[in-house]
Amino acid sequence: MRPVDAPFALTIKQNNTNRLHCLNTLAEQQGLQRGMSYSDARAFCPDLLSHPFDHRSLERFQHILSRWATRYCPWVGLEGQDGLVLDITGAAHLFGGESEMLADMRQRLEHAGLSVRIGIADTRGAAWALARYKEGIAPPGDMISALRSLPAASLRLNSQTDQTLQRLGMRTVGELSTAARAPLNRRFGTELLMRLDQAMGQQPEQISPLKTLPHYGVRMTLPEPIGLVEDVMAGTARLLERLCQSLKLQEMGARVLRLSLRRVDQESQHVELRLARPLRDAPRILPLFERGVDAIDAGYGIDQMRLEAVQIEHLPAQQISQRHGQDKAGLEDLISRLGARIGLENIQRFLPADSHIPERSFIISPVAYSEPGGHWASLRPRPLLIFPPEPIASCGTYPPDHFRWRRMALSTGRVTGPERIAPEWWFSDDNWRSGVRDYWKVDTQQGRRLWLFYTPQNPGWFVQGEFT
Amino acid sequence: MMTGSLSTVYPLKPDRMHEVCGPAAPSFAAVFAAQADAPFLWIREAWRTEQLLPAGFIDFFSPNNLLIASAKNLTEVLAVAEESLRSSVVPLVIMELSQPLNLTTGRRLQLAAKAGKSTALAIIPEGMGSNTAETRWHCRPLFDPADSTLQCWKLIKNKSGTLGVWNVRWSSSSRRINVVSEAGI
Numbered sequence: 001m002r003p004v005d006a007p008f009a010l011t012i013k014q015n016n017t018n019r020l021h022c023l024n025t026l027a028e029q030q031g032l033q034r035g036m037s038y039s040d041a042r043a044f045c046p047d048l049l050s051h052p053f054d055h056r057s058l059e060r061f062q063h064i065l066s067r068w069a070t071r072y073c074p075w076v077g078l079e080g081q082d083g084l085v086l087d088i089t090g091a092a093h094l095f096g097g098e099s100e101m102l103a104d105m106r107q108r109l110e111h112a113g114l115s116v117r118i119g120i121a122d123t124r125g126a127a128w129a130l131a132r133y134k135e136g137i138a139p140p141g142d143m144i145s146a147l148r149s150l151p152a153a154s155l156r157l158n159s160q161t162d163q164t165l166q167r168l169g170m171r172t173v174g175e176l177s178t179a180a181r182a183p184l185n186r187r188f189g190t191e192l193l194m195r196l197d198q199a200m201g202q203q204p205e206q207i208s209p210l211k212t213l214p215h216y217g218v219r220m221t222l223p224e225p226i227g228l229v230e231d232v233m234a235g236t237a238r239l240l241e242r243l244c245q246s247l248k249l250q251e252m253g254a255r256v257l258r259l260s261l262r263r264v265d266q267e268s269q270h271v272e273l274r275l276a277r278p279l280r281d282a283p284r285i286l287p288l289f290e291r292g293v294d295a296i297d298a299g300y301g302i303d304q305m306r307l308e309a310v311q312i313e314h315l316p317a318q319q320i321s322q323r324h325g326q327d328k329a330g331l332e333d334l335i336s337r338l339g340a341r342i343g344l345e346n347i348q349r350f351l352p353a354d355s356h357i358p359e360r361s362f363i364i365s366p367v368a369y370s371e372p373g374g375h376w377a378s379l380r381p382r383p384l385l386i387f388p389p390e391p392i393a394s395c396g397t398y399p400p401d402h403f404r405w406r407r408m409a410l411s412t413g414r415v416t417g418p419e420r421i422a423p424e425w426w427f428s429d430d431n432w433r434s435g436v437r438d439y440w441k442v443d444t445q446q447g448r449r450l451w452l453f454y455t456p457q458n459p460g461w462f463v464q465g466e467f468t
Numbered sequence: 469m470m471t472g473s474l475s476t477v478y479p480l481k482p483d484r485m486h487e488v489c490g491p492a493a494p495s496f497a498a499v500f501a502a503q504a505d506a507p508f509l510w511i512r513e514a515w516r517t518e519q520l521l522p523a524g525f526i527d528f529f530s531p532n533n534l535l536i537a538s539a540k541n542l543t544e545v546l547a548v549a550e551e552s553l554r555s556s557v558v559p560l561v562i563m564e565l566s567q568p569l570n571l572t573t574g575r576r577l578q579l580a581a582k583a584g585k586s587t588a589l590a591i592i593p594e595g596m597g598s599n600t601a602e603t604r605w606h607c608r609p610l611f612d613p614a615d616s617t618l619q620c621w622k623l624i625k626n627k628s629g630t631l632g633v634w635n636v637r638w639s640s641s642s643r644r645i646n647v648v649s650e651a652g653i
Contacts, residue, residue: 330555
């Protein structure tokens with residue numbers, strides 16, 4: 001969404017009614033307010049623009065903002081749904097003092113199109129009160145003078161307590177702080193006094209900063225646009241070095257990497273690299289980029305490069321083995337290169353599966369996402385090739401002496417069997433609807449060795465495989 | 469036809485491209501792959517309805533060594549084959565072709581095999597061989613009342629030697645091919 005120059009509101013659905021959840025100053029000037037029903041608002045202001053409120057994108061924005069706020073101090077936490085709380089202890093002087101920091105913050109946020117209310121105080125509670133009821137900076141060590149004239153609700157009280165306090169005539173923080181504590185405690189419980197003490201600094205209150213997730217992206221802006229493949233590869237090498245450093249610190253390996261190249265004309269081009277194994281070894285990854293970078297159209301030149309590990313996996317430090325290390329790495333790199341051409345999922349290996357049904361006696365799984373393993377065994381000879389069953393004209397329970405298959409007249413020489421395989425009733429497989437199968441290995445006089453089966457429950461003969 | 473000893477032409481000359489056709493071509497490939505004892509690549513086109521059944525290969529090699537690349541079309545098959553031959557990581561690349569190779573592509577594969585020191589084996593439709601192949605074989609199974617591994621291997625092209633015909637049997641206990649005495653049919 002873009003900023004609009006008209007009355008605008010976000011609506012939220014509550015009890016089957018659309019209500020205004022949030023609105024801009026132009027809308028407020030039209031007499032609209034938060035909590036009003038949307039149809040009323042439209043009546044007041046017919047050209048009101050609106051959009052449904054999206055809780056998740058607000059949350060995402062709050063997180064982005066909190067990451068931005070770490071430019072002021074490292075200790076940034078979330079405050080409710082619409083606020084941030086910063087512990088600027090020991091950080092204000094870096095900006096020339098509290099008021100300068102506040103001005104800087106305000107200027108940057110307003111430049112980004114946000115309206116903000118900021119309060120600075122010794123305690124979290126007092127800062128909360130100031131931000132909401134009287135913007136400014138509280139004098140150090142004297143919270144009471146800053147908060148004295150503010151309403152009692154500025155102590156983060158619930159609405160019921162606030163209402164009762166108003167009925168009792170205790171409207172401001174000043175009145176509350178001079179009142180006797182014991183009756184207050186008896187009347188309202190410990191909550192009210194705790195909030196008061198927190199605001200005054202008599203009780204500690206922590207700020208829990210958000211967990212900073214490590215970010216695996218590096219970028220480089222170039223003073224002059226580049227266009228040669230070698231230059232782009234050299235840039236990629238530098239980015240990769242940095243990225244692999246941070247991957248190594250966290251013991252992670254990249255599975256999918258994306259190199260974004262921004263051209264001078266603002267066009268962006270991407271090279272995506274999917275790896276056969278999680279890697280954080282720059283010299284191994286770099287040659288894999290060659291093919292993708294080759295295909296890039298540099299246009300008038302590239303002036304910004306960004307490399308991001310889109311998908312990462314745990315890659316704990318491993319003992320380097322003398323024997324197999326080199327060989328395996330070569331195979332993995334080959335698979336990555338082939339995967340870039342035909343798709344990583346098209347390079348497959350067989351894994352054994354526990355089933356008597358020939359089609360299900362193995363699993364095909366991508367090499368990149370599986371380890372070879374398992375024990376292969378078969379009690380009876382199996383054909384090299386299988387194909388969808390091809391019917392042949394015959395009857396009887398014993399393999400026919402003569403039959404035609406794929407336009408060849410074949411006569412039976414030697415038969416081995418039968419081997420009865422029953423369908424697995426716990427899978428519904430359309431091919432096995434015809435019931436149990438009696439498999440025969442038939443060596444024909446003509447040479448071909450075929451795998452035939454007979455379905456006694458639905459009489460018919462089929463060829464399913466060839467031994468050769 | 470003159471028939472020399474099979475050992476002069478088989479095992480196939482390394483670092484070259486070879487071709488095999490005929491109904492028993494897959495088993496020729498399996499027999500040859502049995503000596504690889506390392507992961508090797510089998511490239512197929514995805515549209516083929518026949519499927520390799522790993523249980524059938526147990527007699528020849530461990531299916532754990534078999535890597536399948538399923539490519540969209542012939543161009544991809546050739547690209548994958550060339551890349552993997554050149555990388556010299558896999559000792560053997562088996563590819564199933566559906567069309568004859570022209571001189572350029574055949575030569576490219578031959579050079580890639582030479583550069584990467586790996587062997588290429590193309591399973592081709594009958595009569596669609598390319599001129600660049602080092603050897604071309606025609607394999608068909610033979611009926612034998614006692615045993616079911618008898619095959620007739622016919623060398624129908626050889627760049628550096630004579631042609632020949634051999635009747636061979638696969639011995640699964642020693643994992644090698646045995647020549648049956650009656651040859652030169």
